[in-house]
Amino acid sequence: MSSIIGHYINGEWRPTAGREVIDVLDPANGRVVGAVVAGDAADVDLAVAAARAAFPAWAATPMAERIRLVEALAEGLERHRDRLAETLTAEMGAPLGFARAAQVGVAIADLAALVGAARAHVEREAVSNSLVVAEPVGVVAAITPWNFPLHQIMLKVGAALLAGCTVVLKPSEVAPLNAAIVGEILTEIGLPAGVVEIVFGDGAGVGSPLVAHPDVDMVTFTGSRAVGEHVAREAARTIKKVALELGGKSAAVILDDAPVAASVEGVLRSCFANTGQTCAALTRVLVPAGMREEWETAAVAAAAHWVPGDPTEPGTAIGPVASELQRERVLAHIRAAEDDGARLLVGGAEPLDLPGAYVRPTIFSGVTPEMRIFREEVFGPVLAITEYATLDEAITLANDSDYGLSGAVWSSDERHALEVALTLRTGSVGINGAGLDVGAPFGGYKQSGLGREAGSRGFEEFLEFKSVMGAAGLAETRRDAAP
Secondary structure (H helix, E strand, C coil): CCCEECCEECCEECCCCCCCEEEEECCCCCCEEEEEECCCHHHHHHHHHHHHHHHHHHHCCCHHHHHHHHHHHHHHHHHCHHHHHHHHHHHHCCCHHHHHHHHHHHHHHHHHHHHHHHHHCEEEEEECCEEEEEEECCEEEEECCCCCHHHHHHHHHHHHHHHCCEEEEECCCCCCHHHHHHHHHHHHCCCCCCCEEECCCCHHHHHHHHHHCCCCCEEEEECCHHHHHHHHHHHHCCCCEEEEECCCCEEEEECCCCCHHHHHHHHHHHHHHHHHCCCCCEEEEEEEHHHHHHHHHHHHHHHCCCCECCCCCCCCCECCCCCHHHHHHHHHHHHHHHHCCCEEEECCCCCCCCCCCCCCCEEEECCCCCCHHHHCCCCCCEEEEEEECCHHHHHHHHHCCCEECCEEEECCCHHHHHHHHCCCCCCCCEECCCCCCCCCCECCEECCEECCECHHHHHHCCEEEEEEECCCCCCCCEECCCC
16 A cells, blocks of 8 residues: 555555545644645545445345454454554544554454444344344444544444444544554455445545435444534434434532542543543533542543643643644643633643643633533543532533533442432433443433444444334344344
């Protein structure tokens, strides 16, 4: 493959000569680390046509064979784990150890959970007086973000493949190089040509024509709420199925019997890991008034361990944000919080003595619901502390958001924590630091999105269900693949 990467269409890498390119920059130093072709509507047409042509044969492929190939994909990720981690560090700034363990490790775990769901899947079953048949939705447009790029590719592509769909993948133009390695792995494992296409480019050049394409049956998108609205509007013109995983402004509720040290450690880890560029990050923390000073003191002390540095160096806790543009967005949020009267405890907008797109891990206190920092997603390492007087107030504050993606509750009484968790209007809640479970459904309430990813629910997003009335007794219940 040349230093400029072309599209992967119908099992082949397309020529790059004479094409416009998008340079991929290392956010730690601004250097060019690669380049991809800037796609356009003609490239989208070629990719969709290849996926449409490949769909009938792939949909008819036995589940056992689909599982074999997805397991081979997971093995390929493991085989290329170090290379993938180094690539992710170079293109989006995740510390190398985190990239290897979390960025790549979670992607491998995603596929294992999806394979488990596919093994348990019932293709045909009698329901009432009907035979209900699960069928693949068709050609899927998968549009993925730059913050956990490989994880999101595997959640969408892995589930779609197991369901019998073909896929046109548009990875983020900020972090596309890991997707090129995925294309190599798909060739290595012998995935039939046309089953997965990879088209590089930006939203205007590739995303919009892909979403609007009449031969695309479903769009699955992860990204901002604003772009998600645009995707939904465009897809609605042809009544496509849409799955959206959008933003979050997730709250951690610290109950009055919660251990301070453990809750501080857990909240900061959620907020600061991946440089705060996690849609489910706990970026608001609600603390009892009587505990606030103790919690703040512990948080300031713990924040000292989150020192920004070179993401290629062992032991670096936090790297740069993914781009200079993202850095400016985060700094604008920090300045707005100061202007709104939030009390800065640590961090702030002062530049660091580092050459790249770095931001100081920042904690504000005295945050009220009227402030933008309480409501708007920052997508950077910025935590907002709000105190509450009663549990009812805490629950009200937690639910006082346009978003509903994630949340958390800390308490020494797990049953009490569960009672509170069940009152939160959000797609997932962690109790006492419990983190992402790739076997459970992940997605949001309210403006955090539509549909679910991961595990059996994520697998089912890529299926249509046909009811054949009067046929319940004409066929046996059947699984696609033996466990």
